[in-house]
Amino acid sequence: MLELPRIDASSPVPRYIQAKTILAEAIRNGNFRPGVKLPNTSEIGAAINVSLITAHKAIQCLVQEGWLRRERGRGTFVRGDFEASVAAKPQFRIAVVMQPSVELDDFYHGAVMAGIHEAADCSQPVGEVVIQKRMMPDGLGTIDADALLCFHPYQDMFPHLEEEAENRVIVVLGGSMNNTRLFCVDSQNFEGMREAVQHLIALGHRRIAIVNGPLAATNCLHRFEGYMAAMQANGMSVRPEYVFNADAARSAGAVLQRLRQILKEPNRPTAVVACGFYLALDVMALLREMGLGIPSDVSLVGFDDPKSASLLDPPLTTVRQPLKEMGKRAYTCTTRLINGEKMSRLVEMLPTELIVRQSTAAVNNSSPR
Numbered sequence: 001m002l003e004l005p006r007i008d009a010s011s012p013v014p015r016y017i018q019a020k021t022i023l024a025e026a027i028r029n030g031n032f033r034p035g036v037k038l039p040n041t042s043e044i045g046a047a048i049n050v051s052l053i054t055a056h057k058a059i060q061c062l063v064q065e066g067w068l069r070r071e072r073g074r075g076t077f078v079r080g081d082f083e084a085s086v087a088a089k090p091q092f093r094i095a096v097v098m099q100p101s102v103e104l105d106d107f108y109h110g111a112v113m114a115g116i117h118e119a120a121d122c123s124q125p126v127g128e129v130v131i132q133k134r135m136m137p138d139g140l141g142t143i144d145a146d147a148l149l150c151f152h153p154y155q156d157m158f159p160h161l162e163e164e165a166e167n168r169v170i171v172v173l174g175g176s177m178n179n180t181r182l183f184c185v186d187s188q189n190f191e192g193m194r195e196a197v198q199h200l201i202a203l204g205h206r207r208i209a210i211v212n213g214p215l216a217a218t219n220c221l222h223r224f225e226g227y228m229a230a231m232q233a234n235g236m237s238v239r240p241e242y243v244f245n246a247d248a249a250r251s252a253g254a255v256l257q258r259l260r261q262i263l264k265e266p267n268r269p270t271a272v273v274a275c276g277f278y279l280a281l282d283v284m285a286l287l288r289e290m291g292l293g294i295p296s297d298v299s300l301v302g303f304d305d306p307k308s309a310s311l312l313d314p315p316l317t318t319v320r321q322p323l324k325e326m327g328k329r330a331y332t333c334t335t336r337l338i339n340g341e342k343m344s345r346l347v348e349m350l351p352t353e354l355i356v357r358q359s360t361a362a363v364n365n366s367s368p369r
Contacts, residue, residue: 013342024067059076094120118327150175171333200360211259212244297364314357326350
């Protein structure tokens with residue numbers, strides 16, 4: 001009777017990945033020696049406690065990775081040169097999935113991708129990273145990859161990704177939900193924004209506006225929740241007219257026009273928190289156009305900290321995210337799951353840091369009240 005370890009039915013790691021790992025270990029340990037014919041698929045499935053389809057998928061992956069060879073009419077055999085064959089080939093493929101509108105040359109995505117590629121260059125075994133720009137959830141099942149690394153999906157995408165995670169590894173990067181069954185690598189957006197607003201409150205600001213992206217994106221939602229939490233913790237009401245949640249990641253013209261009108265009023269905001277670097281640039285340009293000084297009339301805080309943030313006039317106070325490290329962690333998490341490792345937690349949150357520069361100052365008591 002064939003004796004092999006059985007898969008862990010309670011593990012979030014897809015069963016075919018677990019089956020593949022079990023078979024690879026059996027080959028590596030000499031339980032299936034070079035040149036030996038493998039038992040048939042149904043026997044392997046029964047021994048590992050997976051379906052025939054799952055066992056077939058695991059075996060097919062090992063053929064593609066160079067562990068096994070198929071001989072028509074004879075069966076599947078362990079390759080005599082499997083060690084050299086496996087070492088020479090990428091052993092898995094990770095698809096980095098994002099919306100078509102994502103610009104990989106912007107600061108956020110460029111820094112994250114740099115982390116992914118750096119981790120991939122140092123990883124053993126060798127993996128292959130491919131970029132997939134497509135509307136989600138359409139076509140997820142057609143992507144040829146062992147795992148999907150998904151950039152900041154909207155909240156309504158999580159159920160589709162959880163369904164797809166039954167078939168292969170799924171990791172979310174730059175987004176997270178507390179009740180998800182997906183592995184997520186994210187930054188502490190809530191804590192970062194709460195600290196930014198608390199900084200403004202400590203400077204005496206009470207009329208604080210927020211310019212944000214779509215609340216359907218979890219990172220934008222968590223930043224908005226951090227803003228709300230800081231305001232409420234200090235006994236300050238949130239004025240609806242000071243809240244600007246745009247439909248796109250960069251502020252739309254209509255949002256800037258509405259902000260322009262608010263800034264013309266006698267009781268205009270004395271500070272603005274912009275939930276992104278490019279949003280901060282948009283707000284900075286608007287304030288200059290209106291003849292308002294930064295920070296003498298309006299203090300400004302951004303989110304993300306490219307090198308150019310310190311070179312602006314004035315240098316920008318902003319919340320720094322560990323973007324490169326997020327990319328590294330997400331890639332490493334993905335490869336560990338592909339290799340069948342168990343992870344101690346589903347959501348990993350990396351800390352943010354408030355970088356205080358000259359775009360924020362104590363509230364100007366001579367400003368309109």
